[in-house]
Amino acid sequence: MVGATAAVTPVQNSQRPAKISAAAVARAAGVSPATVSYVMNGRQGVSADTRRQILKIANELGYRPSGHGRLPDPLLTRVVGFILPNITNPMHTGWAQHIITASAAEGFDVFVATTFDDPESLAQIASTLAARNVDGVIIAGALREDSRALRTLRQRRIPYVYLSRRADHVPGDFVGIDDDTAASQLMQHILDHGYTEIATVIGPRFSTASMAREIAFVRTAAAAGADISGPRKISTRLSADGGLVAAQQLLDSSAPPRAIVCGSDEIAMGVMEHALARGLRIPEDVAVVGSDGLTHSRSRLIGMTTIVQPVKQMADRAFELLLDQIASPRTTYTQTICAHRLHIGTSCGCPAGAAPASP
Amino acid sequence: MVGATAAVTPVQNSQRPAKISAAAVARAAGVSPATVSYVMNGRQGVSADTRRQILKIANELGYRPSGHGRLPDPLLTRVVGFILPNITNPMHTGWAQHIITASAAEGFDVFVATTFDDPESLAQIASTLAARNVDGVIIAGALREDSRALRTLRQRRIPYVYLSRRADHVPGDFVGIDDDTAASQLMQHILDHGYTEIATVIGPRFSTASMAREIAFVRTAAAAGADISGPRKISTRLSADGGLVAAQQLLDSSAPPRAIVCGSDEIAMGVMEHALARGLRIPEDVAVVGSDGLTHSRSRLIGMTTIVQPVKQMADRAFELLLDQIASPRTTYTQTICAHRLHIGTSCGCPAGAAPASP
DNA sequence: CATTTTACTTAACGTTGCTTAACACCATCT
DNA sequence: AGATGGTGTTAAGCAACGTTAAGTAAAATG
Structure with a gap:
């Protein structure tokens, strides 16, 4: 023939x-x-x-x-992108590690891209990832007000999943914790200690997670009669450096706070470091708590009281949702709220061993 | 016309x-x-x-x-791979961040892949990266004795650069610090404190960097009359967990060491954590020092004495070498030894402020 | 007029991208 | 069971193509 x-x-x-x-x-x-x-x-x-x-x-x-045994889909490049603000914050690297591991298990390779929370970078990265025909993107660095990146992805029909932070007005699968409840519990614990002079230090307000935590912090404190406002309500960079600067402002003030509640462990570490540098004792002079639950901050070296986020579970779930979207595109979106846990260390003022430390 | x-x-x-x-x-x-x-x-x-x-x-x-008929256009894909053992150790994430940043500046995207120091993973990753036609690979997770991954890359004429660790018997561009000198200086500092009962805890011996440090530790100690051998010479996982286990072994012994010199900051943190859990004081009961110079370990929260590695410089240089190879393949190899620095904290027994702490 | 420079051609690669053909596999039909 | 034919996979082959060194002729230069 x-x-x-x-x-x-x-x-x-x-x-x-x-x-x-x-x-x-x-x-x-x-x-x-x-x-x-x-x-x-x-x-x-x-x-x-x-x-x-x-x-x-x-x-x-x-x-x-x-x-x-043919490959699932010849149309796939079997590449996904992971966009995050930076890869130095241990919270982010934790997610990155589990996403890379989960991807490798499914035969996917991962482009890791960092935005430093710069809108231009974010838009640029989304474009190049789209140009490289990635099968999907996990975004842990979404900005509330800048949806250009998301629009690029939607136009190209590239599936995406929000991790921890999301963009306003752009729907999509989401994986995170219940920031509001978690932040309330953390603040309540501080209030239970009897502290009344309280300050909060959160990450950038263009992060939905930071915003949600700050709102819950303030609301919970207000319900107990503690006012947090003005110079006691700080937003800074999501790093130890950011915490350092914030602590300086707070402790330089004529009425320094008795407790500092942070929206991130890294920030809390910066706050602690500055406090120690001033000769203050933690928690005797100032209590400091964080919100990520990093292994390091929970260790006896630091003993931070913090919200533990289930890093692996979040990352795995995000990748699972992405795979699901890749396999069968849908127009409905799923929100996955993972269970957090309040870890009681010593930095809040609780005695050592007040609660069982966990690995 | x-x-x-x-x-x-x-x-x-x-x-x-x-x-x-x-x-x-x-x-x-x-x-x-x-x-x-x-x-x-x-x-x-x-x-x-x-x-x-x-x-x-x-x-x-x-x-x-x-x-x-396009002649081997070296910049086929503008993608590079970065292979590392894991992306949770801050030393690795530091390199990763700077490599990603440098790559982005040159219009490259980066596949990040983690091996967990498993030879099979490493070989597998090299294959898939090669199949994806990456323009080059930076390897921070080379294994001394397993050259399969490297052979794959060489066969495909894919440029690669070793970062910090290398494979025996396979030549290639290398960027690292002078592990021997650095380790000697660190040990010498410990010896200068007058400690004689000394133990070392390094990362896996299949890492050339770990090996080089251990050898220098032992040699320098021996030159001062301090013997380090048997159960006092430990190799463990390159993580806080590894340090925890090692510390347990060392401190359970009938003759616990007075000083523990670690081949990595993460290990040192694990060691410290275990020591604290036993109620030991650092450095009064046991001195602990590390070898990476992470910002966190140097902070006042921990005050670790350690070798500071120029993370950014190393990463930038590695990427520069890779670009250079991509642009013009060569058969000669370059070794770049970056300058390290001994950072004196308090964990060795020095008083606070003995040396100017640096950012 | 001798020599260098410019502007292009010729020809030899080394690739890519596809075809041909040999092969392994499975179900069905003697 | 063994033979048969249809089917998808894979190695080997090969033509078309873009690149570049070498070659050449004309123009510019001294």
């Missing part, structure tokens, strides 16, 4: 649902069966044009690579 | 957007294919007139240089 080739009505002649063979696709596309095989198995050595053409025809004819 | 373009309807022709070859452009312009190539690549040696003419025709025909 072979010689036949060319011509041959490609599609129209389907009066009955005959079996569609790879050879039929090859003929319709004007290529050899081998080329079809290469495309369906995601091998390289086929030009992008030809690949597209073959996939299009295969789709029209309803060809299913009915064989055995 | 124009020589009327040797016939040939450019686009309208038939259903498909027929492929336009450089030869076709050459014919239409009445020149040789080589000349077209020179123009397209912006080489000189072509008159302005000819150049303009060719560009015009190429544009009319919609010529797209469909990389066929």
Whole structure:
């Protein structure tokens, strides 16, 4: 046969649902069966044009690579992107590690990109990831007010999942903790200690997580009669440095706070460091608590009281949702709220061993 | 104008957007294919007139240089890979951050892959990175005795740079610190304190960096008459957990050491944590020092004495070397030894402020 | 007029992208 | 069971292509 080739009505002649063979696709596309095989198995050595053409025809004819152990989907690049503000904050690196591990288990590679919370970077990164045909993106560095990146992804029909932070007005799957409840519990614990002069230091307000925590902090304190406002309500960079600067402002004041509640462990560490540098004792002179539950901050070296976030669970869930979207795009969105836990250390004023420390 | 373009309807022709070859452009312009190539690549040696003419025709025909005979264009993908044992150790994340930043500045995206120091993972990762046609790889997780990954890269002519650790018997560009000198200085400082009962805890011995440090530790101690051997010479995982376990072994012994010198800050933190849990004081009961110089361990919260490695400089240099190799492959290799610095904290027994703490 | 420079061609690669053909696999039919 | 044919996979082959060194002729230069 072979010689036949060319011509041959490609599609129209389907009066009955005959079996569609790879050879039929090859003929319709004007290529050899081998080329079809290469495309369906995601091998390289086929030009992008030809690949597209073959996939299009295969789709029209309803060809299913009915064989055995073929790759799930030849259209996938098996690459995902992970966008985060930076990769130095241990909270972020924890997520990154678990996302990379989960991805590797599914045969995906991960582009890791950092924005430093710069809107331009974020938009730029989304563009290049889209240009690289990633199958999906997990975003742990969304900005509340800048939706350019998200719009780029939506336009290109690239699935994405928010992790911890989200953009206002752009819907999407979300994985996080209940920031409001967690922050309330943490503040309540501080209030239970009897502290009344309280300050809060959170990360940037363009992060929905930071905002939610600050709001809950302030509301809970207010309910107990403690006012947190003005110079006692600080937003800073999400790093130890940010905490250092904030602590300086707070402790330089004529009425320094008795307790400092932070929206992140890294910030809390910066606050602690500055307090120690001034010769203050923690928690005797000033109590400091955080909100990430990093292993390090919970260790006896630091003994921080903090909200423990289930890092692995969050990352795994985010990747799972992404895979799900990749497999079958949907228009409804899922919110996953992971269970947090209040870890009682010594930095709040509780005695050592007040609660069982956990690994 | 124009020589009327040797016939040939450019686009309208038939259903498909027929492929336009450089030869076709050459014919239409009445020149040789080589000349077209020179123009397209912006080489000189072509008159302005000819150049303009060719560009015009190429544009009319919609010529797209469909990389066929394209000589090994080194910048095929503008993607590099970064392989490291894990992305939770702050030392590694520091490198990762700077490599990602440097890459982004040059328009590269980065695949981050973690091996957990498993030889199979490492080999696997090298294969998939090679299959993805990365332009180069930076390896911070090389194993001394397993060269499969490196062989894969060499076979595919993919440039690579070792960071901090290297594989025995496989040459390559290397960026690191002078582990031997650094470790000697650190040990010497401990010896200067007058400690004689000394233990060392290093990372896995399949890391060249760990090995080099252990050897220097032991040699320097021996030169001062202090013997470190048997249960006092421990290799463990490169994490706080590893340090915890090691400390347990050391301090459970009937003759616990007075000083513990660690090959990594993370390990040292684990050691410290366990010591504190036993109610020991640092440095009064046991001195503990590390070797990475993480910002956190140097902070007043911990006050670790440690070797400071120039993280940014190392990462930038590694990426620079990689770019250099990508641009012009070479067969000679460069070793870059970055300057380290001994940071004196309080964990060794020095009084606070013995040396100026640095940011 | 001798020599260098400029502007292009020729020809030899090394690739890419696809085809041909050999092969392994499975179901069905003797 | 063994033979048969259809099917998808894979190695080997090969033509087309863009690149570049080497070559050459004309123009510029001294």
